[in-house]
Amino acid sequence: MTTFICHTCRSKAVIRMRQHRLAFCKEHYLEWFTAQTERSIQKYGMFPRTARVLVAVSGGKDSLSLWDVLWRCGYETEGFYIHLGIHGLEDETDYSAQSAQYVRQFAQERNLKLHVVDVKKEYGKSIPELSRFSPKGKTKPCATCGLVKRHIMNQIALDLHNDVVVTGHNLDDEVAVLFGNTMNWQQEMLVRQSPVLAEYHGLARKAKPFCRFTEREVAAYALLRQIAYIYEECPFSRGSTTLYYKSILNQIEDSHPGSKLRFYSSFLKAREGGFFNSPEQDHPSQSFPAQLCPSCKQPTTRSGLCSFCSLITSQNPRKKIP
Amino acid sequence: MTTFICHTCRSKAVIRMRQHRLAFCKEHYLEWFTAQTERSIQKYGMFPRTARVLVAVSGGKDSLSLWDVLWRCGYETEGFYIHLGIHGLEDETDYSAQSAQYVRQFAQERNLKLHVVDVKKEYGKSIPELSRFSPKGKTKPCATCGLVKRHIMNQIALDLHNDVVVTGHNLDDEVAVLFGNTMNWQQEMLVRQSPVLAEYHGLARKAKPFCRFTEREVAAYALLRQIAYIYEECPFSRGSTTLYYKSILNQIEDSHPGSKLRFYSSFLKAREGGFFNSPEQDHPSQSFPAQLCPSCKQPTTRSGLCSFCSLITSQNPRKKIP
Numbered sequence: 001m002t003t004f005i006c007h008t009c010r011s012k013a014v015i016r017m018r019q020h021r022l023a024f025c026k027e028h029y030l031e032w033f034t035a036q037t038e039r040s041i042q043k044y045g046m047f048p049r050t051a052r053v054l055v056a057v058s059g060g061k062d063s064l065s066l067w068d069v070l071w072r073c074g075y076e077t078e079g080f081y082i083h084l085g086i087h088g089l090e091d092e093t094d095y096s097a098q099s100a101q102y103v104r105q106f107a108q109e110r111n112l113k114l115h116v117v118d119v120k121k122e123y124g125k126s127i128p129e130l131s132r133f134s135p136k137g138k139t140k141p142c143a144t145c146g147l148v149k150r151h152i153m154n155q156i157a158l159d160l161h162n163d164v165v166v167t168g169h170n171l172d173d174e175v176a177v178l179f180g181n182t183m184n185w186q187q188e189m190l191v192r193q194s195p196v197l198a199e200y201h202g203l204a205r206k207a208k209p210f211c212r213f214t215e216r217e218v219a220a221y222a223l224l225r226q227i228a229y230i231y232e233e234c235p236f237s238r239g240s241t242t243l244y245y246k247s248i249l250n251q252i253e254d255s256h257p258g259s260k261l262r263f264y265s266s267f268l269k270a271r272e273g274g275f276f277n278s279p280e281q282d283h284p285s286q287s288f289p290a291q292l293c294p295s296c297k298q299p300t301t302r303s304g305l306c307s308f309c310s311l312i313t314s315q316n317p318r319k320k321i322p
Numbered sequence: 323m324t325t326f327i328c329h330t331c332r333s334k335a336v337i338r339m340r341q342h343r344l345a346f347c348k349e350h351y352l353e354w355f356t357a358q359t360e361r362s363i364q365k366y367g368m369f370p371r372t373a374r375v376l377v378a379v380s381g382g383k384d385s386l387s388l389w390d391v392l393w394r395c396g397y398e399t400e401g402f403y404i405h406l407g408i409h410g411l412e413d414e415t416d417y418s419a420q421s422a423q424y425v426r427q428f429a430q431e432r433n434l435k436l437h438v439v440d441v442k443k444e445y446g447k448s449i450p451e452l453s454r455f456s457p458k459g460k461t462k463p464c465a466t467c468g469l470v471k472r473h474i475m476n477q478i479a480l481d482l483h484n485d486v487v488v489t490g491h492n493l494d495d496e497v498a499v500l501f502g503n504t505m506n507w508q509q510e511m512l513v514r515q516s517p518v519l520a521e522y523h524g525l526a527r528k529a530k531p532f533c534r535f536t537e538r539e540v541a542a543y544a545l546l547r548q549i550a551y552i553y554e555e556c557p558f559s560r561g562s563t564t565l566y567y568k569s570i571l572n573q574i575e576d577s578h579p580g581s582k583l584r585f586y587s588s589f590l591k592a593r594e595g596g597f598f599n600s601p602e603q604d605h606p607s608q609s610f611p612a613q614l615c616p617s618c619k620q621p622t623t624r625s626g627l628c629s630f631c632s633l634i635t636s637q638n639p640r641k642k643i644p
Contacts, residue, residue, distance in 0.1 A: 182504055183574075183581060185588035187597050244577065252505075252570060259505060266507035275509050275599055 008032075015220050019258035026224050033221050037069045037209050044195045046207035047164040054162035055079045056153055057106075057114075059099025059230045061222040062168030064106050066210055068225060070166070071110055079107055080115040080156050082149055085126025086234060099230040106227065115160070117152050123312050130315060141236055144311065151308035154298060157204035169208040172215040175260045176245040178267055183245075187279045195268070202292065202299045212261065214253075330354075337542050341580035348546050355543050359391045359531050366517045368529035369486040376484035377401045378475055379428075379436075381421025381552045383544040384490030386428050388532055390547055392488070393432055401429055402437040402478050404471055407448025408556060418448075421552040428549065437482070439474050445634050452637060463558055466633065473630035476620060479526035491530040494537040497582045498567040500589055505567075513600045516593070524614065524621045534583065536575075 004013040004023035008031075013023035024032055040046070047053060053070060057063040057079045070077050081103045086095045100116070107114040120126040127148060131141030157165045174193075181189040199205040210218060222229060237243060252259045270276070292299055293306035295313075300306035305313065326335040326345035330353075335345035346354055362368070369375060375392060379385040379401045392399050403425045408417045422438070429436040442448040449470060453463030479487045496515075503511040521527040532540060544551055559565060574581045592598070614621055615628035617635075622628035627635065 183585050185585075185592045185597075187592055187595075248570060248574065255566065263505050263507070270507045270509055273509075275507075277597055277599060279595075279597065 014224070015217075017214075017217065019214075019253070019261055029220065030224055033213070033217065034069055034073065036212065037066075038073060040195065040212050041207070041209050044207070044211075046166075046196045046209060047205070049075070051075070051163040052161070053077045054157050054160060054165045056165055056167045057081050057103050058168070059102040060168070061227070061229045062170055062173075062210060062215075062218050064102070064168075064227050064229050065218050065222045065225070066166060066168045067106070067112070068110075068227060069221075070209070071112060078113040078115065078160070078162075079103065080117065080153075082152050083116060083118040083120070084145060084148075085118075085120045086128060086236065095230070095232060095235055098232075102229050115156060117156065119148060119152075123148075125315055130311060133315065140240075142240065145236075147307055147311065151296070151298065151306075154202075154204050155296070158202070158298075162204070164205040164207050166207050166209055168210055168218075170210045170213050170215050170218050171260055171264060172246055172249070173242075174208070174211050175249055175264050176242045178264060179245045179249060180241060187276070191271070191276050191278045193267075194271070202297070211264070214260065336546070337539075339536075339539065341536075341575070341583055351542065352546055355535070355539065356391055356395065358534065359388075360395060362517065362534050363529070363531050366529070366533075368488075368518045368531060369527070371397070373397070373485040374483070375399045376479050376482060376487045378487055378489045379403050379425050380490070381424040382490070383549070383551045384492055384495075384532060384537075384540050386424070386490075386549050386551050387540050387544045387547070388488060388490040389428070389434070390432075390549060391543075392531070393434060400435040400437065400482070400484075401425065402439065402475075404474050405438060405440040405442070406467060406470075407440075407442045408450060408558065417552070417554060417557055420554075424551050428551075437478060439478065441470060441474075445470075447637055452633060455637060462562075464562065467558075469629055469633065473618070473620065473628075476524075476526050477618070480524070484526070486527040486529050488529050488531055490532055490540075492532045492535050492537050492540050493582055493586060494568055494571070495564075496530070496533050497571055497586050498564045500586060501567045501571060502563060509598070510600075513593070513598050515589075517590070524619070533586070536582065 004016045005011065006013045006025035006028050007022050008028040009025060011025045014026050015029050016023040022032070053075050055063065055067040055070065055077050057067055059081070067077060067079055081100060083100055084096050087097075103114065103116075106112075120129070123130070127141050127145045130148065131144035134144065153165055156162075174195075178190075178193060180186075181193065195209075195211040196207045197203070197205065213221075221227075233243075249260055249263075291303065293302075293304075293309055295305055295309040298306055298308075302310075304310075326338045327333065328335045328347035328350050329344050330350040331347060333347045336348050337351050338345040344354070375397050377385065377389040377392065377399050379389055381403070389399060389401055403422060405422055406418050409419075425436065425438075428434075442451070445452070449463050449467045452470065453466035456466065475487055478484075496517075500512075500515060502508075503515065517531075517533040518529045519525070519527065535543075543549075555565075571582055571585075613625065615624075615631055617627055617631040620628055620630075624632075626632075
């Protein structure tokens with residue numbers, strides 16, 4: 001087996017990154033990883049040093065590592081966790097309860113402020129229960145879950161007056177989404193995909209500081225920092241198209257190291273350089289947002305209640321939306 | 323084994339196309355294939371019924387099948403074959419001589435006019451010889467081969483006053499190129515990729531009537547029509563990125579039938595709808611063509627001799643370019 005040496009100190013390396021032609025020992029990997037995070041934050045103009053940052057944490061390696069890096073870098077952070085009420089399939093562990101435990105432990109150890117929203121307590125039903133009534137949602141609650149998470153994330157950011165919400169999306173997540181949007185040339189989605197979304201008409205500013213790290217690089221950070229996190233993927237993600245695209249992209253990366261980052265970077269460069277015409281610009285009347293939801297006051301393209309409030313009220317006729 | 327029945331006559335099918343949810347017997351497959359070729363010609367405005375069509379033939383299944391369909395449909399066609407002088411690697415058959423033989427046989431059987439350009443006879447050196455002097459060309463003459471073929475193809479079309487040159491590129495070829503251009507977001511290439519290229523400042527009109535057929539569909543046509551063709555791929559194509567992308571796309575197609583056609587069609591739709599800004603439009607001074615080559619009179623972006631004439635004269639200082 002070939003031994004690799006640290007790019008910085010020439011001692012034995014613990015991680016090698018073929019796509020960067022780099023290898024590092026533990027100390028210099030952590031240093032590199034932190035510097036690269038800061039670099040992405042600056043490169044994409046995500047948020048300034050003084051920003052009040054809200055970290056969306058799931059209990060997985062990505063979001064907890066992100067919170068850890070930002071905290072170590074001295075950013076003013078607080079976390080929030082959405083308890084989705086996902087219990088796992090038969091014979092499985094309690095996915096949401098376990099991930100909540102990892103998040104609480106992480107915040108306590110570092111004396112960081114954590115906000116928790118329990119979907120069932122707050123809105124009367126868990127994610128699997130909420131999605132049970134939509135035809136597709138019976139087996140795959142992912143669409144409902146996404147809708148609920150986006151709504152709550154935005155609401156918390158607005159309520160707490162944070163400057164930006166950050167999520168732990170890594171390069172593998174980003175390229176899988178990009179790949180899916182490209183395979184179908186979904187123009188609106190391509191125009192929108194970005195490592196940072198500006199605050200816009202009641203939508204909080206959002207950023208993904210880990211967008212240039214592969215999943216493997218983030219996992220190495222979590223491991224070397226001994227961050228305890230939930231290893232299991234959400235039980236509902238099995239067999240998803242995203243996981244399928246990830247496996248295809250891993251194959252390409254294995255045979256052509258650097259493909260993922262090149263795919264993503266050259267896309268962002270093309271997008272920033274104005275290569276895409278926004279399909280929305282031709283139809284200003286259809287552009288977002290049309291109006292505010294009369295119930296939650298968040299922006300919506302629908303007339304009347306937004307998708308989230310419609311979902312909640314249709315299932316809990318007497319439930320007041322907080 | 324499941325038996326499939328013909329979509330048209332309900333007899334036993336000989337081919338099933340999952341992505342179209344169609345199966346056909348021999349007779350109705352040939353009928354469908356021919357009608358679909360005509361449909362593509364019309365859909366993309368490739369050429370009118372009365373056009374004088376020059377078919378670029380290589381001796382492979384795609385170009386010979388294309389010539390066969392167009393001939394049967396009553397188009398006025400003539401073919402041209404470029405003898406590249408590729409002899410194959412060790413222990414292999416004479417690739418160019420064999421493919422030339424298939425082309426001649428095809429044209430003779432149908433009493434069709436065939437033009438042959440022998441690169442070595444015409445320009446003093448074969449493709450492997452011409453590419454030997456470029457650093458990359460020693461092992462991979464594909465770039466030189468492409469340059470030479472494009473030049474000769476255009477020259478013949480202009481000399482013979484044909485209305486359009488057609489090539490046998492199939493859907494697999496088109497999506498492999500598209501995939502490569504997308505993985506690196508090569509903007510100029512994405513803007514240009516099209517099933518039809520208009521005549522433009524000394525560049526002949528070009529079209530790809532088989533752009534919506536998979537390789538398998540064309541192979542089935544050749545088989546059912548008993549067209550004799552060269553089975554071997556060019557010996558230099560082994561290990562190429564295009565073949566690698568084809569294998570990846572075949573995997574995706576296997577698990578998600580229709581992916582290739584959806585990827586290609588939605589790309590063309592986005593392109594036609596003006597989704598892409600041409601990177602050239604911002605820099606009219608760099609746009610093509612800048613001038614005509616003083617030697618061959620074909621358009622070129624270079625000042626002085628075009629790439630083709632430079633290649634030929636650098637290797638044959640006293641050779642007159644025809």
